[in-house]
Amino acid sequence: MAASAKRRRGWRKRLxxxxxxxxxxxxxxxxxxxxxxxxxxxEPDANAIDSEAVKGQELYDTSCISCHGDDGExxxxxxxxxxxxxxxxxxxQVNTGRMPMAAQGAQxxxxxxSFTEEEAEWLGAYIEYLGGGxxxxxxxxxxxxxxxxxxxxxxxxxxxxxxHGYAGGGGALSSxxxxxxxxxxxxxxxxxxxxxxxxxxxxxxxxELTPEQKADIIAYVQYLVNDDKDPGGVFALGRYGPxxxxxxxxxxxxxxxxxxxxxxxxxx
Amino acid sequence: xxxxxxxxxxLLTKAGxxxxxxxxxxxxxxxxxNKVFPDHWSFLLGEIALFSFILLxxxxxxxxxxxxxxxxxxxxxxxxxxxxxVEMSQAYASSLDISFEVxxxxxxxxxxxxxxxxxMASILVHMLRIFFTGAFRAPRETNWMIGILLFWVGFFxxxxxxxxxxxxxSGTGLRIMEGMTQSVPFIxxxxxxxxFRGQFPGTDVISMIYIIHVFIFPLILxxxxxxxxxxxxxxxxxxxxxxxxxxxxxxxxxxxPNYVMKQVGFMLFIWGVVxxxxxxxxxxxxxxxxxxxVSVVSSxxxxxxxxxxxxxxxxxxxxxxxRIPPYFTLPAVFWPAIAGMGLSVVLPLIYPALExxxxxxxxxxxxxxxxxxxxxxxxxxxxxxxxxxxGTISGGNDVFAETFDISLNAMTWAGRIGIVVLPIIAYYLxxxxxxxxxxxxxxxxxxGLETGILMRDPDGRFYEVHQPLAEPDEHGHTELExxxxxxxxxxxxxxxLEPTEKGFFKPIEEPSQxxxxxxRDEIESGRKH
Numbered sequence: 088m089a090a091s092a093k094r095r096r097g098w099r100k101r102l103x104x105x106x107x108x109x110x111x112x113x114x115x116x117x118x119x120x121x122x123x124x125x126x127x128x129x130e131p132d133a134n135a136i137d138s139e140a141v142k143g144q145e146l147y148d149t150s151c152i153s154c155h156g157d158d159g160e161x162x163x164x165x166x167x168x169x170x171x172x173x174x175x176x177x178x179x180q181v182n183t184g185r186m187p188m189a190a191q192g193a194q195x196x197x198x199x200x201s202f203t204e205e206e207a208e209w210l211g212a213y214i215e216y217l218g219g220g221x222x223x224x225x226x227x228x229x230x231x232x233x234x235x236x237x238x239x240x241x242x243x244x245x246x247x248x249x250x251h252g253y254a255g256g257g258g259a260l261s262s263x264x265x266x267x268x269x270x271x272x273x274x275x276x277x278x279x280x281x282x283x284x285x286x287x288x289x290x291x292x293x294x295e296l297t298p299e300q301k302a303d304i305i306a307y308v309q310y311l312v313n314d315d316k317d318p319g320g321v322f323a324l325g326r327y328g329p330x331x332x333x334x335x336x337x338x339x340x341x342x343x344x345x346x347x348x349x350x351x352x353x354x355x
Numbered sequence: 356x357x358x359x360x361x362x363x364x365x366l367l368t369k370a371g372x373x374x375x376x377x378x379x380x381x382x383x384x385x386x387x388x389n390k391v392f393p394d395h396w397s398f399l400l401g402e403i404a405l406f407s408f409i410l411l412x413x414x415x416x417x418x419x420x421x422x423x424x425x426x427x428x429x430x431x432x433x434x435x436x437x438x439x440x441v442e443m444s445q446a447y448a449s450s451l452d453i454s455f456e457v458x459x460x461x462x463x464x465x466x467x468x469x470x471x472x473x474x475m476a477s478i479l480v481h482m483l484r485i486f487f488t489g490a491f492r493a494p495r496e497t498n499w500m501i502g503i504l505l506f507w508v509g510f511f512x513x514x515x516x517x518x519x520x521x522x523x524x525s526g527t528g529l530r531i532m533e534g535m536t537q538s539v540p541f542i543x544x545x546x547x548x549x550x551f552r553g554q555f556p557g558t559d560v561i562s563m564i565y566i567i568h569v570f571i572f573p574l575i576l577x578x579x580x581x582x583x584x585x586x587x588x589x590x591x592x593x594x595x596x597x598x599x600x601x602x603x604x605x606x607x608x609x610x611x612p613n614y615v616m617k618q619v620g621f622m623l624f625i626w627g628v629v630x631x632x633x634x635x636x637x638x639x640x641x642x643x644x645x646x647x648x649v650s651v652v653s654s655x656x657x658x659x660x661x662x663x664x665x666x667x668x669x670x671x672x673x674x675x676x677x678r679i680p681p682y683f684t685l686p687a688v689f690w691p692a693i694a695g696m697g698l699s700v701v702l703p704l705i706y707p708a709l710e711x712x713x714x715x716x717x718x719x720x721x722x723x724x725x726x727x728x729x730x731x732x733x734x735x736x737x738x739x740x741x742x743x744x745x746g747t748i749s750g751g752n753d754v755f756a757e758t759f760d761i762s763l764n765a766m767t768w769a770g771r772i773g774i775v776v777l778p779i780i781a782y783y784l785x786x787x788x789x790x791x792x793x794x795x796x797x798x799x800x801x802x803g804l805e806t807g808i809l810m811r812d813p814d815g816r817f818y819e820v821h822q823p824l825a826e827p828d829e830h831g832h833t834e835l836e837x838x839x840x841x842x843x844x845x846x847x848x849x850x851x852l853e854p855t856e857k858g859f860f861k862p863i864e865e866p867s868q869x870x871x872x873x874x875r876d877e878i879e880s881g882r883k884h
Contacts, residue, residue: 193762236436236437237439237440237441239437240437240438240441240645241441241645244523244645244653245648245650245651248523248651248652248653248654249651249652249653251654252653252654252655253523253524253643253645253655254643256655257757258654258655258753258754259654259752259754259756259763260763261762261763261764262762262764263761263763263764265756265757265760266654307437310436310437311437311643315437315642315643317637318454318455318461318637319461319636319638319640320633320634320635320637320638321636322635322636322637324636324638325758326640327655327657327754328639328656328657329639329657329659329660329751330657330750330751330754330755331754332468332472332636332639332659332660333472333659333660333661333663333747333751334660335636336469336472336473336476336632337476339636340469340472340628340629340632341473341477341480343628344403344473344477344628345396347621347624347625347628348397348399348400349396351399351617351620352395352396352398352399353396
């Protein structure tokens with residue numbers, strides 16, 4: 088008797104523990120689903136496709152599909168999957184003429200864009216619809232307006248100069264790839280490039296460089312390539328530093344003086 | 356000294372007399388004023404180095420007035436907007452102030468830097484002239500060695516100057532030097548720690564190299580230049596062979612007034628070129644580089660051109676690291692950087708002795724050799740030039756690759772293969788070209804000049820009429836000895852055209868057009884060959 092009561096109490100105890108455990112699971116799971124964003128919140132939904140994405144899909148199916156495959160899934164050896172790259176990447180690649188790519192090579196060269204900016208937006212909307220991804224902030228103009236050029240300079244030198252160079256003139260990378268010159272690049276393109284890391288460029292996501300820091304860098308780059316007037320002279324020698332300076336001393340200085348030696352020795 | 360009667364009693368003469376009475380100047384001054392220098396454009400190359408050195412002392416003194424050789428951290432509050440509020444060393448801040456706030460500071464900085472590049476470039480060109488003409492032969496080996504030392508002291512003097520502003524580029528240069536120093540077996544780490552007083556970059560290196568840059572090395576350079584020029588005076592200048600020129604005389608112009616006037620004019624011209632470059636061409640824009648931080652290395656970080664070939668060798672050399680367990684490691688950078696630099700110092704220093712040994716030529720030489728007359732030496736020289744040029748281009752191979760849209764990997768491999776193969780090809784080609792030029796000289800001496808006049812025999816054979824340079828023997832040959840100087844190769848040189856006054860670009864007087872017919876008769880009398 089005592090033994091069965093003990094057994095019954097044990098059962099109850101176990102049932103109670105199970106109930107408490109289930110309750111805790113429900114609470115934790117409920118809290119989690121309330122506070123954490125769903126991983127699949129932007130899962131494609133046939134009903135959600137809007138008119139822009141439809142137009143984008145039409146363009147995609149005629150101009151991009153041969154390399155990036157059906158529904159942006161990518162084709163091995165031709166083009167990567169575009170699921171999750173986001174509209175910022177699409178707009179950067181298309182608006183700078185890098186995509187559609189003329190030919191497979193070390194790197195897509197910058198050319199004249201094949202689509203209008205509106206069409207690029209449609210394409211972006213379609214890729215966004217396929218798998219989400221980073222997009223541009225709405226208030227970039229205001230961010231750049233309030234940016235700190237000095238802070239941007241320090242961030243630029245640490246994060247960007249190792250490829251684009253101190254003066255933003257670009258630089259060589261391995262196997263024929265290169266970091267392009269930053270001259271004449273718009274604020275939007277600079278932001279898109281940092282956000283999405285096109286070609287060989289690393290991605291500077293918002294947890295690495297905040298939107299404010301990106302704006303600082305943009306302000307510095309624009310100062311560097313537009314407002315710094317090269318106070319040192321009429322010829323900046325491409326701002327390449329010692330390599331072109333060495334060329335100049337031989338082609339200009341030594342040449343002028345060798346002609347002078349001929350002139351002086353000839354006049355006797 | 357008693358004044359003789361009948362001399363002009365002008366104020367100048369009087370002043371000169373008074374001075375001579377007190378300081379005994381007349382004797383040495385007369386010797387100096389009457390000293391003769393041979394006149395040839397290639398003898399003016401060393402002067403470019405000399406006069407740019409004087410300009411370096413002048414501009415450097417100006418810069419030293421405003422430069423703070425200190426690595427104390429300050430917050431910049433000067434005129435250059437993007438660096439305002441940035442932490443930097445006082446050395447960098449004062450360099451920015453020189454560039455943006457000191458009146459005339461930027462052009463002085465730029466002239467100082469351009470004059471440095473000109474100094475090193477003219478030393479190289481001057482050295483090539485000395486080498487290819489054999490001017491380093493006895494009795495002038497010592498002066499050749501002093502010249503080599505001048506290059507290397509100038510090399511480090513320039514490198515230290517490049518390091519002083521403590522900007523991003525100069526710090527990267529120091530970092531590479533630290534790596535090179537550490538690669539020396541056994542003593543490397545200790546030497547590096549002594550240089551930077553501990554870990555790189557430390558807080559003292561700028562003030563230390565400042566004293567070396569503005570005091571110790573300029574003093575060494577000044578002393579070496581004095582001895583160098585003094586020896587040229589004492590040993591007398593070499594000269595090209597030619598009419599009236601022997602191993603025992605010097606044909607040319609006297610120091611005063613001719614040579615002095617030319618030299619002063621040349622000096623002002625050199626300074627003018629440097630000033631023009633300082634004003635027109637931006638050099639070393641330190642404000643773009645930012646303050647030096649160890650974590651910042653920009654792409655296209657190059658040293659100045661005279662260091663660039665070493666950088667190129669480092670870039671080209673494969674990563675061959677030697678490890679002997681348990682402790683010894685010899686990094687790959689040792690071979691191109693330390694061994695390469697060591698050879699670049701030692702080989703030129705001992706070259707005159709090597710050449711003496713191999714040619715067994717123990718004589719004294721005051722007459723120069725034309726490069727073609729010593730094909731082996733000329734070939735070696737071209738070999739070194741090709742090696743150096745490939746090294747230098749490889750030092751900037753990323754800029755080259757980016758500018759001309761070539762793969763950087765392809766540049767590296769082209770450099771690796773080229774630096775081994777091309778010097779050998781260059782030696783062979785140079786050797787053959789020298790022999791060909793020699794042969795052509797001998798041919799003209801033996802057979803005469805080509806006149807460009809074709810004749811046809813009655814039997815239909817064509818031949819070119821040659822103008823012999825002397826009375827030919829029965830076979831149409833002339834026995835003329837090559838004397839080491841230019842052999843005329845054109846009819847104009849032997850009076851086919853009337854003599855004209857030389858101008859800089861074209862003759863001042865055009866040759867007269869009449870009288871050509873007579874000369875053609877004369878040419879026809881030349882033997883056919």
